[in-house]
Amino acid sequence: MSSEILENLDVCVNKIVLIKLKNHTTIRGTLQTFDQHMNMLLTKVEDITEEKPKNLEKIILRGDNILIVSIPKE
Amino acid sequence: MSSEILENLDVCVNKIVLIKLKNHTTIRGTLQTFDQHMNMLLTKVEDITEEKPKNLEKIILRGDNILIVSIPKE
Amino acid sequence: MSSEILENLDVCVNKIVLIKLKNHTTIRGTLQTFDQHMNMLLTKVEDITEEKPKNLEKIILRGDNILIVSIPKE
Amino acid sequence: MSSEILENLDVCVNKIVLIKLKNHTTIRGTLQTFDQHMNMLLTKVEDITEEKPKNLEKIILRGDNILIVSIPKE
Amino acid sequence: MSSEILENLDVCVNKIVLIKLKNHTTIRGTLQTFDQHMNMLLTKVEDITEEKPKNLEKIILRGDNILIVSIPKE
Amino acid sequence: MSSEILENLDVCVNKIVLIKLKNHTTIRGTLQTFDQHMNMLLTKVEDITEEKPKNLEKIILRGDNILIVSIPKE
Amino acid sequence: MSSEILENLDVCVNKIVLIKLKNHTTIRGTLQTFDQHMNMLLTKVEDITEEKPKNLEKIILRGDNILIVSIPKE
Numbered sequence: 001m002s003s004e005i006l007e008n009l010d011v012c013v014n015k016i017v018l019i020k021l022k023n024h025t026t027i028r029g030t031l032q033t034f035d036q037h038m039n040m041l042l043t044k045v046e047d048i049t050e051e052k053p054k055n056l057e058k059i060i061l062r063g064d065n066i067l068i069v070s071i072p073k074e
Numbered sequence: 075m076s077s078e079i080l081e082n083l084d085v086c087v088n089k090i091v092l093i094k095l096k097n098h099t100t101i102r103g104t105l106q107t108f109d110q111h112m113n114m115l116l117t118k119v120e121d122i123t124e125e126k127p128k129n130l131e132k133i134i135l136r137g138d139n140i141l142i143v144s145i146p147k148e
Numbered sequence: 149m150s151s152e153i154l155e156n157l158d159v160c161v162n163k164i165v166l167i168k169l170k171n172h173t174t175i176r177g178t179l180q181t182f183d184q185h186m187n188m189l190l191t192k193v194e195d196i197t198e199e200k201p202k203n204l205e206k207i208i209l210r211g212d213n214i215l216i217v218s219i220p221k222e
Numbered sequence: 223m224s225s226e227i228l229e230n231l232d233v234c235v236n237k238i239v240l241i242k243l244k245n246h247t248t249i250r251g252t253l254q255t256f257d258q259h260m261n262m263l264l265t266k267v268e269d270i271t272e273e274k275p276k277n278l279e280k281i282i283l284r285g286d287n288i289l290i291v292s293i294p295k296e
Numbered sequence: 297m298s299s300e301i302l303e304n305l306d307v308c309v310n311k312i313v314l315i316k317l318k319n320h321t322t323i324r325g326t327l328q329t330f331d332q333h334m335n336m337l338l339t340k341v342e343d344i345t346e347e348k349p350k351n352l353e354k355i356i357l358r359g360d361n362i363l364i365v366s367i368p369k370e
Numbered sequence: 371m372s373s374e375i376l377e378n379l380d381v382c383v384n385k386i387v388l389i390k391l392k393n394h395t396t397i398r399g400t401l402q403t404f405d406q407h408m409n410m411l412l413t414k415v416e417d418i419t420e421e422k423p424k425n426l427e428k429i430i431l432r433g434d435n436i437l438i439v440s441i442p443k444e
Numbered sequence: 445m446s447s448e449i450l451e452n453l454d455v456c457v458n459k460i461v462l463i464k465l466k467n468h469t470t471i472r473g474t475l476q477t478f479d480q481h482m483n484m485l486l487t488k489v490e491d492i493t494e495e496k497p498k499n500l501e502k503i504i505l506r507g508d509n510i511l512i513v514s515i516p517k518e
Binding site: 012021023033034035039040042055057058060061062064065 | 078079080082083096108114137140141142143144145146147
Binding site for chain 2: 152153154156157186197201211212214215216217218219220
């Protein structure tokens, strides 16, 4: 058991992550930083739930909304 | 990992933020202050979920309702 | 970041506040006191969700039901 | 800010309170005692959601179900 | 304010209680023991939601599912 | 009041338990071990919600999904 | 009672697990690591809810979304 699985998010900093939310929304953006609640600061964010992406620019995402974070290949 | 991602909200104080709530409402207002639960004091608030904005003036928003906070460009 | 945003509710004591609840109800009443969970004691309360207000008189509102508290202008 | 708003429930002990629950039920009964979670012991309880009251007699109500407690006039 | 309202459940031990759950189920059984989360051990349990009771025998009920516990008259 | 009602699950270890979940699923399996959150390790598990059981083999069940655990007769 | 049931997940590291989520999604992937909240790092992940699997590659799954983790036979 890992003491802190979120350390795996460290490799995602400055990279593009894809995040599926509990409310069936999918967003994509560049991870700037995060905290132990999975709250995230993201830039260049797009809501890609529907075919035409919606620009969200720079956001803070509350971690309790997150279902899955897809991590880019290194 | 950041010890406190909410410090990123500090740059938003006195600026206009756009907040998407879990209940599919979107509000826009000037951030006055906030706490560690993401509770926020906002002024000049408008509910912009529908085409015609509704004026909410000065509000306290409970942080547990928040999905995403859009941060204005500096 | 404020250590306690709820102190902003202090200016509302003895004033009329409008409260939107998570269950889509809106109530209006005079704030008497509140605690750190946003539990509130309110008097002269009306449920104004529908056109014809319903009188609720004096109530304790559990804070976890609150979406937004509209603060009256000073 | 009050250190403990629930002390306001003390004046309701041995009086009839009306309680709206999150599940849209309304009950009415005599408050016997309560704790810091708003768990309540009530007697002579009636479910008055529908026109014809249903007798619930003596109950313990879990506080996390509560929306609003209407406090009787002194 | 009571320091521990659940002590009122002590008088129910070895008696038949009727429990309404948040999911609209009603069960009836003999309370054997309980803990501070309202988790309960019950015997001779019946699901009496519908007209024809369903036998559940001996169960542990997670307390977070409970709406109301009806206490038998002494 | 019991200090730890879950000790009653000790008698179920190596026995077949029937578990009703909050999501209206019912599963049946042999309890191997459990913790204080009611997380359970179960073997020979079947989803018996519908008439034809579905084999789930060996699972970890998150305790927060549990409604009721039926305890076998000794 | 086990002090830490999640230790049973240790045998799953580097193995393929099948995870049923509360939102009725089923995913399958290789468990890399996990923490005490059941947050998991998984690789070679597929969403197998529908007949045609969708490739999710490498993900972090928030543990609070989990219903059941199926453990492979040793």
